[in-house]
Amino acid sequence: MHRLVRRGSLAMPKDNDSPFLLDQHKRGLQNLDRMARYPKTAPVDLAIVGAGAGGLVLAQRLARAGWKIVVFEKGPFWDPDRDWVSDEAGSHPLYWTDKRIIGGSDPVEMGKNNSGQGVGGSMTHFAGYTPRFHPSDFEVRTRDGVAVDWPISYWDLKAYFERVERELPVAGQDWPWGDPHTYPHGPHPIAGAASVAWRGALAHGVEMRAGPVAITNGSFGNRPHCIYRGFCLEGCKVNAKASPLITHLPDGIEHGVEVRADSMVVRVEVNDAGDRVTGVTYVHEGREEFQPADAVAVCGYAIESPRLLLYSTSRRWPNGLANDHDQVGRYVMVQGATQVAARFPTELKMYKAPPPEVSSEDFYETDESRGFARGFSIQTIGPLPIEWAAHVLADGHWGAALREYMRDYNHWTVLGVLCELLPAPDNRVTLAGERDRYGMPVARFDYSLGENDKKNIAFGTRILEEIWEGADAQETLKIDRYAHLVGGCRMGFTPEDSVVDSSHKAWGVDNLFVVDGSVFATQGAANPALVIMALADRCADLLKGKRSTAAA
Amino acid sequence: MSVPEGLPRQRRGIAPQMLGRYPDWNVLEQSRHWDDKTREVVMKRVESPPHILFFTEDEAETLKAYCDTITYQYTEPRIPVLSFIDEKLLEGRLDGYQYEDMPDDRDAWRLVAAGLEYSARAEWAAESFARAPEALREDIVAAFADGLLRGGPWEQLNVKRAFKLTTKHICQAFYAHPWAWNEIGFGGPSYPRGYAAFGADHLLDRERWEPKEEFVLDPVQDTKARGID
Numbered sequence: 001m002h003r004l005v006r007r008g009s010l011a012m013p014k015d016n017d018s019p020f021l022l023d024q025h026k027r028g029l030q031n032l033d034r035m036a037r038y039p040k041t042a043p044v045d046l047a048i049v050g051a052g053a054g055g056l057v058l059a060q061r062l063a064r065a066g067w068k069i070v071v072f073e074k075g076p077f078w079d080p081d082r083d084w085v086s087d088e089a090g091s092h093p094l095y096w097t098d099k100r101i102i103g104g105s106d107p108v109e110m111g112k113n114n115s116g117q118g119v120g121g122s123m124t125h126f127a128g129y130t131p132r133f134h135p136s137d138f139e140v141r142t143r144d145g146v147a148v149d150w151p152i153s154y155w156d157l158k159a160y161f162e163r164v165e166r167e168l169p170v171a172g173q174d175w176p177w178g179d180p181h182t183y184p185h186g187p188h189p190i191a192g193a194a195s196v197a198w199r200g201a202l203a204h205g206v207e208m209r210a211g212p213v214a215i216t217n218g219s220f221g222n223r224p225h226c227i228y229r230g231f232c233l234e235g236c237k238v239n240a241k242a243s244p245l246i247t248h249l250p251d252g253i254e255h256g257v258e259v260r261a262d263s264m265v266v267r268v269e270v271n272d273a274g275d276r277v278t279g280v281t282y283v284h285e286g287r288e289e290f291q292p293a294d295a296v297a298v299c300g301y302a303i304e305s306p307r308l309l310l311y312s313t314s315r316r317w318p319n320g321l322a323n324d325h326d327q328v329g330r331y332v333m334v335q336g337a338t339q340v341a342a343r344f345p346t347e348l349k350m351y352k353a354p355p356p357e358v359s360s361e362d363f364y365e366t367d368e369s370r371g372f373a374r375g376f377s378i379q380t381i382g383p384l385p386i387e388w389a390a391h392v393l394a395d396g397h398w399g400a401a402l403r404e405y406m407r408d409y410n411h412w413t414v415l416g417v418l419c420e421l422l423p424a425p426d427n428r429v430t431l432a433g434e435r436d437r438y439g440m441p442v443a444r445f446d447y448s449l450g451e452n453d454k455k456n457i458a459f460g461t462r463i464l465e466e467i468w469e470g471a472d473a474q475e476t477l478k479i480d481r482y483a484h485l486v487g488g489c490r491m492g493f494t495p496e497d498s499v500v501d502s503s504h505k506a507w508g509v510d511n512l513f514v515v516d517g518s519v520f521a522t523q524g525a526a527n528p529a530l531v532i533m534a535l536a537d538r539c540a541d542l543l544k545g546k547r548s549t550a551a552a
Numbered sequence: 553m554s555v556p557e558g559l560p561r562q563r564r565g566i567a568p569q570m571l572g573r574y575p576d577w578n579v580l581e582q583s584r585h586w587d588d589k590t591r592e593v594v595m596k597r598v599e600s601p602p603h604i605l606f607f608t609e610d611e612a613e614t615l616k617a618y619c620d621t622i623t624y625q626y627t628e629p630r631i632p633v634l635s636f637i638d639e640k641l642l643e644g645r646l647d648g649y650q651y652e653d654m655p656d657d658r659d660a661w662r663l664v665a666a667g668l669e670y671s672a673r674a675e676w677a678a679e680s681f682a683r684a685p686e687a688l689r690e691d692i693v694a695a696f697a698d699g700l701l702r703g704g705p706w707e708q709l710n711v712k713r714a715f716k717l718t719t720k721h722i723c724q725a726f727y728a729h730p731w732a733w734n735e736i737g738f739g740g741p742s743y744p745r746g747y748a749a750f751g752a753d754h755l756l757d758r759e760r761w762e763p764k765e766e767f768v769l770d771p772v773q774d775t776k777a778r779g780i781d
Contacts, residue, residue, distance in 0.1 A: 081587075081589070082589065083589075084589070085587075085589055085590040085593050085594075085741070086586065086587065086590045086741035086742060086743035087590050087593055087594055087728075087741055088727075088728060089597075089724060089725075089728035090590070090593040090594070090728075092645055095648060096648055097645065097646055097647055097648035098648065099646065099648070099649070099650055099656075100648060100649050100650070101649075101650055101651075101652055102649050102650070102651055102652065103651070103652035107651055107652070109647075109649050110647075110648045110649040111647045111648025111649055112647065112648070115648060189750075191750040191751065192750060192751045195751070227742075227743070227744070227745070227746025227747070228746055228747045228748070228750060229742035229743055229745075229746045229747060230742070230747075231742070231743070237587065237743045237744075238743065238744075238746075343770065343772065345768070347737075347765055349739075349750065351738075351739075352739075352747045352749075352750035353747070353750045384738075385727040385732065385733065385736065385738050386723060386724050386727045386728060388727075389723035389724075389726070389727050390720065390723065393716070393719050393720065393723060396697075396781075397775075397781060398622050398693070398697060398719060399554075399621060399622060399623075399624045399690060399693070399780070400554035400555070400624045400775075400780045401771070401775040401780055401781035402622070402623070402624070402723075403623065403624050403735075404556065404769075404771040404774065404775055405771045405772075405775075406727070406732075406735075406736055407559075407572065407573050407735060407736050407771070408573075408736075408769070408770075408771045409736045409737070409738065410736070410737050410738075410765065411768075444652070474770055474772075475770065475772040475773075477772075
């Protein structure tokens with residue numbers, strides 16, 4: 001049988017006209033003048049909190065099914081032509097930089113690296129890697145005796161992975177790991193920096209593949225081809241890299257989605273019995289407003305979703321909405337993302353071509369001989385000068401040495417690991433004493449590594465060093481760091497072990513859903529964006545026949 | 553001698569202290585290839601660096617000397633690092649997190665200013681941090697980097713984290729500046745032009761407009777050999 005997924009323009013998605021609703025020569029959305037405006041006096045079918053990977057996919061799908069939807073977004077409604085710059089420091093507004101308190105024995109730094117704001121969410125500044133989870137990721141308790149199983153399996157999500165991959169679209173070589181699959185767009189060319197890494201991997205017996213990245217590599221509606229300028233983490237001014245701002249929202253708007261940007265939801269409100277939500281209270285231009293809704297989907301990600309639920313207290317829910325069993329905010333996970341840079345005699349200019357270039361999942365699954373459960377993936381990274389300075393500082397250089405290492409910038413290239421770190425109950429979001437400008441308590445996030453986690457990171461780091469040895473690197477330089485944020489409202493089997501059930505419905509509240517990365521029970525060694533979108537797609541399929549208003 | 557021997561003098565445009573590996577590279581000559589919005593943001597950085605409004609005069613004197621020590625900028629032309637940090641703090645454009653054992657970033661910076669003065673006078677018997685000789689300032693900063701400064705304002709900080717915070721902000725400002733891009737040979741903004749040449753091992757490893765490196769040195773070996781790290 002021939003491949004079901006065909007390459008290039010033949011693989012245009014069905015039921016999502018977003019790429020055609022954009023303009024080839026303008027980056028902003030072209031149908032904003034047609035965007036619905038719903039009154040605040042009557043309930044909409046669904047209020048969505050957060051315009052990111054989860055919220056906007058859910059909105060587009062359900063709008064196609066006839067739902068009236070308002071999406072609330074704390075940050076601005078971006079027009080990449082007007083708002084984004086091809087400049088590292090100038091991209092600060094893309095990041096969620098409101099204060100969070102961090103603690104625990106291994107505190108996780110927030111902001112630029114893992115938190116976004118504005119319509120499109122963190123995907124506006126993610127690197128672009130969109131791997132799938134492996135089938136094993138959903139059953140690590142059964143297979144490896146650690147953490148928990150998910151209440152759904154890879155096979156429940158497979159069709160959604162395929163559909164979303166076609167919509168982004170994902171470019172990469174045929175994928176040999178996990179459930180082997182192909183991609184709608186072929187691989188991007190391999191730049192000098194990435195080919196050095198590949199050579200080292202080959203010498204060390206590690207398999208690599210180009211991709212998978214959500215960056216157009218061919219004709220795709222009105223979205224241009226990538227221009228390989230290396231500013232993926234600064235927001236793609238080209239519209240080549242996917243974010244739901246351009247992959248889902250244009251079609252959503254065409255089918256009745258309203259986005260209220262610059263609107264921070266501060267409480268989800270409930271009825272007197274506390275068994276149903278009635279809408280959301282939000283702050284816009286300094287004023288509190290209320291939007292009634294027949295259902296609410298919280299899609300604010302691993303810190304904001306728990307913070308919102310914890311702060312939405314009522315007589316029925318004194319410890320926070322859907323928090324009868326002290327599960328909200330727990331089991332937040334990050335991935336161990338140590339990076340090892342290597343120096344070569346020739347200039348490599350690692351920032352050219354997409355920084356996410358090639359990756360390996362050779363070490364993804366458990367191998368008992370390594371002495372720990374689960375594994376990691378390996379990916380190339382291409383930090384721009386400010387980010388590269390963070391690497392040099394982390395290695396302990398300042399003054400004359402800092403300047404000299406920095407002058408050598410063009411000679412270095414970077415590989416990173418993404419280690420699957422296991423969920424722990426005390427790695428959690430709570431409310432701090434300090435309040436923010438909306439009057440909400442600031443989130444506090446405590447994080448500590450476990451023994452399995454430390455072994456995984458140490459092993460992965462050693463493999464990176466060996467790959468660079470295989471590539472004949474002259475020097476290496478290491479930075480310990482974390483990437484991504486998932487969990488906090490996890491999906492599970494019972495109200496005692498989780499916040500939502502397998503259909504994303506919050507335990508104990510009939511019409512409250514959580515549809516974002518916070519529902520992850522475990523995180524695999526994969527970047528979370530594609531998985532979040534696939535989950536939202538599946539959730540929409542489960543919900544779409546259940547619209548509660550018959551109103552027209 | 554803390555600059556490697558033979559490091560070229562900048563011939564075109566400006567590099568900090570007029571030193572760099574790409575002496576004929578002036579990234580600002582490329583600005584007509586940038587999109588309008590990016591050009592506006594980057595040129596403002598070069599042409600009208602912000603005035604110091606957040607820090608007091610005394611704090612600014614101390615912290616300018618501190619920034620110079622961290623970035624090894626002992627002569628003109630200097631990138632006015634503290635001006636950009638001042639603006640960031642004044643506008644509250646912080647980075648999105650605060651360690652539980654640290655004060656707000658704005659308070660942390662003031663405490664670092666006070667702490668450097670305190671240590672310079674109390675432990676190093678200097679007239680002030682800013683007026684101390686470069687070598688003495690480097691000794692104090694080395695102790696700061698190792699988290700060894702104690703007493704006075706330092707008691708209100710996690711000293712190692714304060715070093716990490718301030719050096720992060722300093723590098724954010726320094727390497728955002730086109731003069732630093734000249735020094736390191738960074739291509740700068742590249743929208744809408746982009747790149748087609750990005751292979752290392754063949755003739756197409758450089759666009760015609762990209763800079764040529766004229767001085768190559770392994771910094772790991774060199775800084776070790778000269779004992780400056």
